[in-house]
Amino acid sequence: MSEIVTPPGMGNLESWPDRFVGREVELARLDDALTSGRTVVVAAVHGLGGVGKSSLAAYWAGTRAHGLGLVVWIRADSRAGVEQGLAAFATRLQPALAEVLTVEALVERGLQWLGTHTGWLLILDNVENPADIAVVRARARGGRIIVTGRLSMLWPSDAAVISLDVLDADDAEELLTGLVTAAGPRNLDGAADLCEALGYLPLAINQAGAYLAHQRFTTPRAYLQLLNDQPGPTLDCAATGTDAERTITRIWCVTLDRIAETEPYAVELLRILAWYAPDNVPLTLCRDETDQARGDAAIGMLLAYNMITADPAGESVSIHRLVQAVSRTPDPLDPHRDGVAIERAHATAIDAMWRALPDHKKPGSWPVWRNLLPHIIALERTLDDRERLLGGEHPRSLAFRENLAFAYESAGQTGEVISLFERTLVDLERQFGAEHAHTLTFRKNLADAYWSAGRTDEAIEQFERILADRERVLGDDHPDTVKSRENLAHAYTNNLKAAGLYERILADRERLLGAEHPDTLRCRDNLASAYFWSGRRRDAVRMFKQILADRERLLGDEHPDTLESRRTLYHYGWGVRDT
Template identity: 50%
Template sequence: MATYQLVITASELDVPWFAGKRRNSQSSERPALDSEAGTHAAGARSVAIGAGSTVGTVQTGDGARVVNLPPEALRPIAEVDAPPGIDNLPVQPTHFVGRERELARLDAALSVSGPVLVQAVHGLGGIGKTTLVAQWAATRDHGHEPLRWITADTSASVERGLAEFATALQPMLAHILTVAQLAERALQWLSTHSGWLLVLDNVENQRDIAEILARAHGGRIVITSRRATGWHTAATIVRIDVLDPTESVALLIDAITADGPRQLDGASDLCTALGHLPLAIDQAGAYLAQNPLLTPHDYLTMLSQYPADMFEHGAEVIDPERTIARIWNVTLDRVTTNHPTATNILQRLAWFAPEAIPVTLFDGLAAPPAIHSAIGALTAYNMISADPGTASVSVHRLVQAVARTPDPDDPRYSEAALECAHADAAAALLRALPERPHPSTWATWRTLLPHVDTLVAHHDHDINTNLLITTTDILNLTGEFLDDQGSHERAIEYIERALINSERTAGTDHPRTLTSRNNLALAYRSVGRFTEAIPLYERTLADRERILGINHLDTLSSRNNLADAYRSVGRFTEAIPLYERALADSAEALGNDHPSIVVSRNNLASAYESTGRLTEAIQLFELTIEASEQILGIDHPTTLTSRNNLAAAYQSSGRLDEAIRLFERTLEAREQILGFDHPDTLTSRNNLAAAYQSSGRLDEAIRLFELTIEARERIQGIDHPHTLTARNNLATAYMSSGRLDEALSLLELALTECERLFGTDHPDTFVARCVLAEGYEAANRLPEACRLYERVLADTERAVGPDHRSTHFIRGNLARLRSRGT
């Protein structure tokens, strides 16, 4: 078989040809001699060819070499077969768990016939794209060969990978073709063969692989990338998300225990903190495997105390370029080159909850076009995900953690820059919060509440004063909303923190501090902690009188609040004079036509009703309605509240027909003005149902109670105090109609829920216990009823005193029950 010789020179030289062989010479004066007599070459780098030779090779130039090519090397590329053993799959992952759904999607996509299929596997850096595809290629029966893996993060790396493929196909060509020529030959081979599988890993710029996608036919291409958008129209997209919690824990434990059993305390908590991100789990697992004295709990502690070190550095076996911080910083550098606002967006996102962050919280960062361009770029690189349906974005919790971690080598992440970002995020959130918890704002509150929770969790007593003041305002507003929604314990936690912050930043006498103290007293009252609420109300009233004056609106509000608290514990001899003074002071300070007068009259009338002074109560309610209609209008919500209260007073005085007519009129008005699902409308529906029940119209009562429960569960939630009250009311209607089994089931559930949500000593829990006792009595389960009445009596005497109206009522029920011989 013929052999072709190809001479390659490192440099072109003009050399004289003489009979004889070439010899290198140190001196131009010394001739090169040959063993054949009469054949020689004179001069530096001269060549001599022996006389009589018919075939020879002349090799010139420093580093020149001769390559002997077999004939097949020059065959057309379409005739070149791939030799066995040229697959170059990276090392199969040693720790791989789960991902069955994604592996199945790769199986399904690559089983489809066709000339070429582009499978784009994309996700956040560190999500496990490369690992997934490597695992799939190594373990699944995909039936493709050869399998070539090309790192495709730059155009140069793509070209290099193709050249290496061409070299694997025909090794001898590596000596005669340039890298560009080899890459072209690989592309020609891909376009003329079938059955191959090409993995393009970590594609950053789709232009870098455009020629491959355009020319390669007959095989399969799998792409991994952080980019989420712009892929080939025929591509099947597989988005990789974080691991399932069970899988992430298994991955961590597998890495930690590779050399033997270990203490695994805190493994689940660590995986949660790392957001179940595979690269972060690997990084933590390798670190813990290298440090046998540490537990996952220890790692989590260090992650909290030294985030920069833990994100930036891994174990010795971890590639320094493959740490969480390094990977994401590289991505962010690419994004911010064209979209500098992206840094500001990530730094603002860092202080909120990771899911469903409204884009309105980015207002003010830059001009709207710059904001949306940056959001688009961050989305394209999977640093965030966007939800057009809710106009919100989400971000991985570790991206947030890295974004709020100081980096002394990067001015964008200096301590000062991050402190400024924290303050800006807090100010943006405060601007977005509604001023008062009104039903029309509930949807907004519920959207923003997770972000409030997260932002205040990052609260540090060492933060600057302005940020502390902003955070205090957020805590106060949120505490009011939570208290209104029945989340009293959380409300107390927030308002207590607000009070501490106010006293620290403004002093004990600042109006902001007094507001926090008033709100805390209200929250204490909501959970029945009257022994704490009343002294706080008393102190706030005294301070406001001293600092703001006796006729200041806040002072008048404090006086009313204290009177309400006195009334709640049965201290009517103190409550009524305080209500009367609040009414007189309000009239003097504001005039008889001020809306606050209507509220003060309502409160005083309700106190009269509570003490059995029904005639005075009804007269005052009627006067209040007349004034409210003149001042506010007949359809104003405050007017409707007064009308509802008057109807209740009619019912208490036995004027049931008048009560029902007024309840019906109020319900109709509230449905028209406020809507069917407004909380005030639900209250009217409940009150009308109770009036129907009192008049014996049980079917109508039960229907309205059931409607009320359905609406309260849907709107306010199954755990809201008003929802639990509605269940109790329906149970009493069932009792009245003889449906005792249904009634007792509801009452027992209501008591359990009250004890769970509010504790055993909350007023609502007392009521639920008392109503259940009545149910047991109705069902003739007298010993159980007696035990409950005894407990309720003791609780009520302790909570509101022995002379409270509720205490007298329960004492009477117990006496009646005992008279029956129990």
Template identity: 45%
Template sequence: MSGAVSASGDRSVAAGGDIGWVHTGDRVTALPPEALAPVVCPPGLVNVPRKAAHFVGRGEEGALLDEESETVVISGLGGVGKSSLAARWALRQAAHRNPVWWITAESRADVDAGLAALAAAMQPALIDVLPQEALRERALQWLSAHDGWLLVLDNVTDPDDVAGLLARAGRGRIVVTSRTTDAWYGIGRVLTLPVLPAGEAVELFTRVATHAGPRDTTGAEELCETLGQLPLAVEIAAAYCGRTATSPLAYLAELGRSGGLGNAEEAVARALRVTLNRLSATVPYAAGTLRLLGWFAPDRIPALLLPPFPGVREALGELAAHSMVTLHEDGSVSVHRLVQAVARRPPPGDEHEQREAIERVRRLAETAFGVAAPLDDVDPADWETWRVLLPHVEAYLRCTDPAGDGEALLPVLVAASGYLSLNGLYEEAADVAERTLAGCERLIGPDDPVTLGLRGALAGTLASAGRADEAIEAAAAVVRSTTEVLGADDTHTLKARCCLATAHVKAGLVHRAVILQESVLVDMVRVLGAKDRETLVACSELAGIYRAVNRTLDAVMLGAHAVAEMSVVLGEEDLDTLIARINLAGLYAGAGATDRARADYAELLTVCVRLFGDDHPYTVHVREALDAPWLHDAQGPDDEQGPDDEQGPE
């Protein structure tokens, strides 16, 4: 018989042997046959945004990309055209490379999400099945074993965020874009992209301005020079001149009235201001829509985050016509990061009024998240929606002050943290949970039961992240707070004590966990009664902890008692009862009672298929346990004690 198995967390499912414990509060996965087959990349797999419809110049830089065989980092100012060059070159590579895949890489979470999306594109059947962590690993393994592929990592802000990928993906080509120029030594060749030469800047202006028909381009060279020959600013100005039949000289006059030019961001800000001032008279939603887009991630902002008003769609059309956003066939919207940065800050002059308007739009962004986000983070059917939304939630968190979070955002952050935890991204989940907790403490008070519950959830997330000492300290603090605020016998306090025991299990301090869980179970029986649901669930959890310390007979006896009581009180097909029954079958298997385990698994399989269907995670888990070879190896019970462990702080 294999070694001890252990479980923790609310409503866990246990099985002995190689199956291990499957936590419904952590992650349960139903695997289709495709998950076990070798990954085969379909031909012509290309995911590259069309960044620039009017691309000029950059021939020398493109040739350098052609010649290099290693990683190349394209660096330069925001708005200088790094992403446009990378996208243009990547699309040309699609003829002889596969896949050609674009990843927005502003954070480590973005990189992980992009790799997961690549794995899902290779095997679409896994989209709603494998969690992001598993999909990411699947992509990395494929990249390390194959050549002929191309990845573009766009807008990397910290080289450490892509270090793991670069270390494991050595057989293809990687192109990085980044504003950072001095942090890439030993990683790849740095290609610093300058602003456009004067002639190419004028060519870009002329192409955009005359796209729909002839226009007066007198003064284009002077205008481009005033804009610093920055491609993004030139394109915005040219789109305005072409759309409104304004000459470059007249535009220069308007530009002068909006203030002097400074750095690259200021050049874009002035060009945007001229356009928005004109649009506001005829397209009232234009400025507000652009400001709303500023709070999300720059690429593929989904339609479900945008207000479903006709005026918003009209505004998007006009913004696209003026080269401020890009519209995609699926209804999503992309916008340059520099445009977003400008949209989030007030213009000089009327800062107070504009700050209020920007704050109102920030609240609208929070409301949009609340409408779009599935608040049940456990349902795998919602995982694809979360994969789409999560980069935008994370972008919002990066560009906002936590002190300004509103109540509408808090349920979204709770669900986002749960989704991240379910997908094995425990550090990211803990970061979001900590921000959520700070918001709850500020908005509804540190002693509110909701806040105390979130503190308990954070303790569990810290434990899953391997931050054992912090988890135990946090869980112990929750117990102290709930005891002081709500009383020692309050249900919240009792559940917090169960959480403290769980934190000890996840920290490997299983003997201390036994003491804690036994103690709280006694109090639950006294306060709630022996037949209360929470008492019976805690009883089943204690059985799992007993198995973790090799008290196998105690585990089986207590697990059997819990199942018998739950079957009578809650019903044999209640979800908690079913989970306890699956746990008990695993305990029988671990004790060597394989005949009983097989019989229980066979009965449970029939029930799970009828209640949940063939592909539900519980059904798959029971079927795999029933088919596992170790279940057919008869061995006697093992009642040895596990090794002593340290006791953490209470």
């Protein structure tokens, strides 16, 4: 084979897109790897389907492969594909052999030529299994090899591995603009927003650009509306004259076929992840509660195929927003997007969130709440979409709004807490009226939020309204009414008004619970504090002393309430001595 000279123009380099933008860093890395002086070099480019791996390889080979004469392109998605590509290469070398040699013999001829010649570039495109190309890597030692694939497979130390991500925002908009305006000026309203919605994924932008170029009276914003309303059909729609098999949904379907053959639960996990926010999904939301090994294997498989990515610390994963949109959209023709399976995944995502929610009353839980915040928001929005079916009063919907508020609070976003409760209160009053239990609960939440934000007058107004409603509906002595009275007293900045209200509450507590009940003692504590700050300091200290004596007698010297009374008396008694 060494004596065979390649005829001019016998390479079969795939064409790259008419518009190729960005990728300067990745092209430079290919330059460094493939123009080194080593005998054989392998550059592996991996990433999500549609991210532009093949385009990058073709563009580099067509524009920067200086000094490399022959370019051989093989579709390497299977062992049969590799063998077919090698046989076709051998046939191009010596066409007459096609009629006399078997496929196996032609494959051997192709390998022999690659092993005895130098100065060539071999591109093994869309590798699914490293074993399929092992013989090529072992015997093709005289040139350069670029491998592309969705798998983030383990490569030997001599390989330059390039993980390909989506485009930068500016490059993505440049790509879309160039495609849409190729035939002349166009209305580009919404171009930047569309690129963001497409997650800056090159294939999705090329697909949208081809559609818009053909539909001259459709703007990027109109296409964005189509994408929002019908993500599945929109991403499966190929423009006239383009390859119908090269749409986003079809490419990902093929990937999921491969994944399902080895790890079926990984496809289910992808549907579950589709309901959270796209970035930094904690692993606690990903793992199978009943079979952690199965969950970890599924995560590993999705990572291997670049359907998700992991953060460097290995504590969370991220998923492309278009993968999510497609995975949430039923399609009877796609076995991975069965409507029942999608709804089951939604329910599983919600259940996983419930299990992950910590006790919001513990300050140590706030970092967890902050990490969960974007995912609670995402799930709460999906529940909003389903309120037509569930009803706005559905306990799960209301509970999610409340948990979302806790998450906002932990992140210090008090304004978001207030806005959420205000919107919820309007909805509840419209559906159930002002006196319904759900309505009163959320009005109390809103009042607390106002108080935390320093909007005292608005907080007091809500507390007064709650108390009036509960007195009218439940009666003066109902526990919820008494609690509402305490909330209002606590909110009063006028300590005389607070003291007057606490006096009534104390009388109610003594009558309903007895003078020695813990709730009664706590009420006396509150009244004593109100006395102190309204100027009746000696009355307050006398009351604190009596509370301490009662708690020592009833609870013992070491009880937390007794210890707190002792600290309170020391603090307030010192203040009285200073006056």
